[in-house]
Amino acid sequence: MRVGFVVYGPLDGRSGGYRYDLELVRTLRAAGDEVTVVSLPERPYRQRLRDNVTAHRRLSDLDVDVLVEDELCHPSLAGVNPRLDDETPVVSLVHHLHSRETHTSWRRHVKQAIETQYLHSVDAFVFNSETTRETVATVTDPEPSVVAYPAGDRFSSFGAPLSDDEIRSRADDGPLRVVSVGNLEPRKNVDGLLRALARVSGDWRLTIVGNAVDSAYEHSLRTLADDLGVAQRVSFTGRLPDADLVATLRESHLFALPSHYEGFGIAALEAMGFGLPALVSTEGGASELVTHRRDGFLVDPTDVSAITDVIAPLCRNRTRLVSYSLAARDRYTEHGTWDEMGKTVRDFLVTCVD
Structure with missing residues (x-):
């Protein structure tokens, strides 16, 4: 099978959707498929709209059986897909809808219109969760489609999952150490986490791992930590190599x-x-991963007090922490692998070609 794969920037091991894309391409190639990666330039949203002309030229020249597009690229593709060869199915790989992010009212309407136009232009979908599928269903018919959950086993060679003894011996060691991993941008709500931690009376430390994709936001986080009087407890590491992240x-x-x-x-x-244990938001697909107060916590991201109320007891009660930690590890072991995700998507792409 000949597959075209459209992404922004290089196909590398960045977190989130980029990791998903990378693992999928790896699985396709391992199965003997010929994958041609088309890398579109990463730039501000308005400039991405101008790339429809060059994107059309590049995609028109592809000789493939199926074209897979990361939905993140929708600004550069909304006007392209209707002009492509009807014989080649176009499959959109949707991680989340950009128009669901926090924007001013007029920006949201404009971006929603562009994203809707794009979603109407494709033939099939790959979704990373049922929640994402339901979100797209409010905009267009989400069929034909497949849901293929992401995996977390890329660190298996580094000793994941941890044993019971390792988890128990760590629990009483020092202050409660909280880690946040993700690109530094307003959507991630690290500012809300900082405000919540500042209200915790127990001893804690926070490590913030991730690229500063929004430098102004990163600066605002550092300023906020100073203003809250917790700067000495907070570390910004930037993006870490896998070994350091582990x-x-x-x-x-x-x-x-x-x-x-x-x-x-x-x-x-x-x-x-x-x-x-994972403290994550009720907004999105995390509820398909985390069971509240068993292996993690689902919180309203706008409710700072709710976040505080989750963290504060864990500073004091490490026995309770161990219970959540063991359950989190067990939930991880129950989840599928990247190879299984890739096979699910590949089987679906074969049906699209057939």
């Missing part, structure tokens, strides 16, 4: 990323493999 997860107690919206939450799943 070391951070191994020594942490709790994963926290109460995003305003998240299609699924790959970083949370990876952290659960190291026995970290």
Whole structure:
């Protein structure tokens, strides 16, 4: 099978959707498929709209059986798909809808119109969660489609999942160590996490791991930590190599990323493999991963007090922390692998070609 694969920027091991795309391409190639990656330029949203002309030229020249497009690229493709060869099915890989992110009212309407136009232009869908499928269903018919959950087993060679003994011995070690992993942008709501932690009277530390895709937001987080008087407890690491990220997860107690919206939450799943209960948002697909107060916590991202109420007891009661940690590790082991995700998507692509 000859597959065209459209992404923004390089197909590398960045977190979230980029990891999903990378693992899918790896699985397709391992199955003997010929995958041609078309990398569109990463730039501000308005400039991406101008890329429809060059994108059409590049995609028209492809000789493939199926074209897979990361839905993130919709601004550069909304005007392209209707002009492509009708014989080649176009499959959109949807991680989450950009128009569901926090925008000013007029920006939301404009972006929603562009994204809707794009969603109407494709032939089939791959969704990373049932929640994402339901979101698209409010805009257009989501069929034919397949739901293929992301996996978290990329750190299996680094010793994940942790054993019971490793999890128990870590629990009483020092202050409650909280880790947040994700690109630094307003949608991730790290500012809400900082405000919640500032209200916790117990001893804690926060490590913030991720690229500053919004430098102004990163600066605002540092300023907020100073204003709240917690700067000495907060570390900004930037993006970490896998080995360093594994070391951070191994020594942490709790994963926290109460995003305003998240299609699924790959970083949370990876952290659960190291026995970290996941504090995540009720907004998005995390409820398909986390069971509240069993292996993690589902919170309203706008309710700072609710986030505080989850974290504060864990500072004091490490026995309770161990119970959540073991359950988080067990939830991770029950989840599928990247190879299984790739096979699910590949089987679906074969039906699209047939």
